[in-house]
Amino acid sequence: MPQPFSFRLVKTDGAARRGEFVTPHGSVQTPAFMPVGTQATVKGLMPEAVRATGAEIVLGNTYHLMLRPGAERIAALGGLHKFMNWSLPILTDSGGFQVMSLSELRKVNDKGVTFRSHLDGTMVQLTPERAIEIQKLLGADISMQLDECLKLPASHDDIARAMRLSLRWAERSKRAFEARAAEGPALFGIAQGGDDLLLRAESARELSAMDFQGYAIGGLAVGEPQEVMLNIVSEIAPRLPAERPRYLMGVGTPHDLLEAVRRGIDMFDCVLPTRNGRHGMAFTRLGTINLANARHADDPRPLDEQSDHPAARTYSRAYLHHLTKANEMLGAVLLSTINLAYYQALMTDMREAIMAVRFADFQNETEAGWARGDLPPV
Amino acid sequence: MPQPFSFRLVKTDGAARRGEFVTPHGSVQTPAFMPVGTQATVKGLMPEAVRATGAEIVLGNTYHLMLRPGAERIAALGGLHKFMNWSLPILTDSGGFQVMSLSELRKVNDKGVTFRSHLDGTMVQLTPERAIEIQKLLGADISMQLDECLKLPASHDDIARAMRLSLRWAERSKRAFEARAAEGPALFGIAQGGDDLLLRAESARELSAMDFQGYAIGGLAVGEPQEVMLNIVSEIAPRLPAERPRYLMGVGTPHDLLEAVRRGIDMFDCVLPTRNGRHGMAFTRLGTINLANARHADDPRPLDEQSDHPAARTYSRAYLHHLTKANEMLGAVLLSTINLAYYQALMTDMREAIMAVRFADFQNETEAGWARGDLPPV
Numbered sequence: 001m002p003q004p005f006s007f008r009l010v011k012t013d014g015a016a017r018r019g020e021f022v023t024p025h026g027s028v029q030t031p032a033f034m035p036v037g038t039q040a041t042v043k044g045l046m047p048e049a050v051r052a053t054g055a056e057i058v059l060g061n062t063y064h065l066m067l068r069p070g071a072e073r074i075a076a077l078g079g080l081h082k083f084m085n086w087s088l089p090i091l092t093d094s095g096g097f098q099v100m101s102l103s104e105l106r107k108v109n110d111k112g113v114t115f116r117s118h119l120d121g122t123m124v125q126l127t128p129e130r131a132i133e134i135q136k137l138l139g140a141d142i143s144m145q146l147d148e149c150l151k152l153p154a155s156h157d158d159i160a161r162a163m164r165l166s167l168r169w170a171e172r173s174k175r176a177f178e179a180r181a182a183e184g185p186a187l188f189g190i191a192q193g194g195d196d197l198l199l200r201a202e203s204a205r206e207l208s209a210m211d212f213q214g215y216a217i218g219g220l221a222v223g224e225p226q227e228v229m230l231n232i233v234s235e236i237a238p239r240l241p242a243e244r245p246r247y248l249m250g251v252g253t254p255h256d257l258l259e260a261v262r263r264g265i266d267m268f269d270c271v272l273p274t275r276n277g278r279h280g281m282a283f284t285r286l287g288t289i290n291l292a293n294a295r296h297a298d299d300p301r302p303l304d305e306q307s308d309h310p311a312a313r314t315y316s317r318a319y320l321h322h323l324t325k326a327n328e329m330l331g332a333v334l335l336s337t338i339n340l341a342y343y344q345a346l347m348t349d350m351r352e353a354i355m356a357v358r359f360a361d362f363q364n365e366t367e368a369g370w371a372r373g374d375l376p377p378v
Numbered sequence: 379m380p381q382p383f384s385f386r387l388v389k390t391d392g393a394a395r396r397g398e399f400v401t402p403h404g405s406v407q408t409p410a411f412m413p414v415g416t417q418a419t420v421k422g423l424m425p426e427a428v429r430a431t432g433a434e435i436v437l438g439n440t441y442h443l444m445l446r447p448g449a450e451r452i453a454a455l456g457g458l459h460k461f462m463n464w465s466l467p468i469l470t471d472s473g474g475f476q477v478m479s480l481s482e483l484r485k486v487n488d489k490g491v492t493f494r495s496h497l498d499g500t501m502v503q504l505t506p507e508r509a510i511e512i513q514k515l516l517g518a519d520i521s522m523q524l525d526e527c528l529k530l531p532a533s534h535d536d537i538a539r540a541m542r543l544s545l546r547w548a549e550r551s552k553r554a555f556e557a558r559a560a561e562g563p564a565l566f567g568i569a570q571g572g573d574d575l576l577l578r579a580e581s582a583r584e585l586s587a588m589d590f591q592g593y594a595i596g597g598l599a600v601g602e603p604q605e606v607m608l609n610i611v612s613e614i615a616p617r618l619p620a621e622r623p624r625y626l627m628g629v630g631t632p633h634d635l636l637e638a639v640r641r642g643i644d645m646f647d648c649v650l651p652t653r654n655g656r657h658g659m660a661f662t663r664l665g666t667i668n669l670a671n672a673r674h675a676d677d678p679r680p681l682d683e684q685s686d687h688p689a690a691r692t693y694s695r696a697y698l699h700h701l702t703k704a705n706e707m708l709g710a711v712l713l714s715t716i717n718l719a720y721y722q723a724l725m726t727d728m729r730e731a732i733m734a735v736r737f738a739d740f741q742n743e744t745e746a747g748w749a750r751g752d753l754p755p756v
Contacts, residue, residue: 044707329422
């Protein structure tokens with residue numbers, strides 16, 4: 001029998017939390033970072049390479065997978081884990097965010113959202129019930145409710161309307177999930193409310209009363225300044241049930257992760273480490289490093305010889321520069337790997353710092369390392 | 379001390395040969411297939427993944443590397459092996475072929491070839507002496523003489539002129555190599571002569587008298603029918619010294635490899651397994667398979683469950699189809715891996731068949747497998 005979802009808080013340090021959740025496909029140490037496997041692949045990387053960066057869970061995008069290859073097809077092929085050869089936990093989003101950002105001619109009403117597929121122009125309807133059905137077909141360990149996610153800035157009325165619609169969809173998602181889900185997987189609710197603290201607080205209160213197995217803060221990192229995002233996290237994280245995991249969706253930079261963990265967030269996903277890796281940008285202990293810069297052309301040193309990951313210790317900056325300039329796939333592969341390994345190392349270090357009740361010191365040390373910046377030229 | 383280059387013939391079966399050559403970076407079993415690492419990377423693959431396909435040697439392209447990142451730069455960084463993290467043997471071509479196929483405004487005279495770089499438009503000169511110098515800077519285990527390679531069809535006069543120029547360049551390459559090379563690496567001559575057997579025979583005879591450590595047949599697979607190519611190989615391979623390795627440059631399909639090994643060829647390189655892999659095409663025991671074809675969309679079976687390589691046994695055709703249609707990097711990575719593994723398995727099987735003096739039977743069985751074609755639909 002697969003383990004049903006559960007979450008255990010192991011240690012706190014101020015608002016920062018060290019925990020663990022258990023899913024049908026294994027357990028995950030928190031705070032956790034989830035690499036994004038948009039189209040049933042973390043771009044360019046073999047699943048064993050993703051695992052070797054330290055990842056214990058990946059995210060799949062419902063929007064992409066429902067359109068291609070299709071949820072029913074993946075189910076017939078044995079589910080997303082088998083399809084993409086990833087045996088550890090998978091969280092799927094509900095598709096709502098990408099309906100807003102990628103599709104055209106979308107129309108939102110109480111029933112759900114109707115949109116034109118960015119792939120073939122067909123009209124597709126996504127309702128809270130269908131979003132749950134799709135995630136069940138994919139075999140997600142953690143499903144997300146369908147929500148309406150606005151781009152900021154937006155008017156108070158629009159934010160309020162979308163937040164309350166998302167609450168009604170949360171209820172319907174939960175009913176659909178309980179009717180459909182096998183024993184084991186979990187459903188998370190998503191708090192909305194834009195940059196309005198009162199609306200955010202209303203959303204958190206109403207969602208908490210619905211008793212989800214986990215809670216996300218959605219609709220952030222969509223154009224607002226970092227301080228606005230962190231202020232909302234500071235205010236809203238404590239209003240979510242302490243005994244449930246808290247997931248800040250689509251965030252962020254290494255600095256965002258530090259600041260959000262400090263405020264009580266347990267889970268993250270973001271395309272930055274892979275997307276920026278594909279564009280020659282490395283995240284390291286020494287800050288961000290642009291490998292396209294000519295100063296690396298003759299540099300025999302690895303990106304970070306103190307890294308735990310062999311890719312960051314083995315390949316010279318000169319080689320990574322060359323691959324980046326030559327637009328070689330291996331440059332994207334190596335930098336995505338190195339970046340994911342850095343993100344995972346940062347999470348590991350944060351977990352250890354919380355256990356040792358020295359998170360504030362760890363944050364200061366880490367930020368000081370970034371501020372010192374990269375190695376001086378050879 | 380690194381081993382100096384040597385070649386040992388182990389067994390023959392008709393004209394087919396089983397052998398081994400030793401280089402400063404290790405030994406290679408022949409017949410051997412060399413994956414192409416154009417820009418200091420076999421496209422998309424980590425060096426350990428290339429090794430895991432069974433490859434014992436890779437090819438680097440002098441033309442690309444001299445233009446970017448530059449031979450002197452690679453030398454300063456410790457040589458091509460270190461630069462690309464490949465510790466086994468490397469053969470480099472001389473750049474001649476790609477000067478002809480990629481650059482503009484090229485001008486050939488006795489001294490060498492002057493061309494406009496396809497990258498930045500600068501004018502670059504490549505002489506036999508400079509081609510040797512570059513390959514020495516790269517640290518090649520096997521260097522190739524500069525030659526002039528024509529596209530076929532070409533006139534008899536043009537072919538004769540280019541062949542004789544290549545012979546003069548062969549002599550100059552050898553002198554330059556002997557003056558420059560450290561103990562250990564080898565220099566191969568290249569027989570030219572287009573599709574003219576008398577010119578080919580003249581080239582082979584003159585080159586043989588120069589006593590290279592190995593001999594290539596160049597200027598084939600440049601537009602002529604397969605039977606023309608194989609006829610030249612049949613006639614020319616026996617005119618090259620039996621105690622030296624024979625390398626058929628830029629060839630070919632799995633069928634080309636079988637036919638050329640049967641005629642006494644020991645070494646091959648070709649971009650087909652990686653280039654076609656990037657375009658959704660798989661080479662297998664069951665023939666070539668186009669993963670973009672819709673018939674694979676729901677097929678849970680792996681490409682070839684009898685493959686020795688896990689990638690060919692693990693991922694479903696449906697998944698490979700999805701990655702191909704979605705233009706995901708991982709599709710290119712997996713199919714390049716699967717194709718290189720198939721090429722290497724074919725070479726291994728050919729070597730075993732020669733040892734067992736059953737090459738003709740093996741060829742018939744292999745071709746019968748391809749002719750039966752792919753699995754019937756599920």
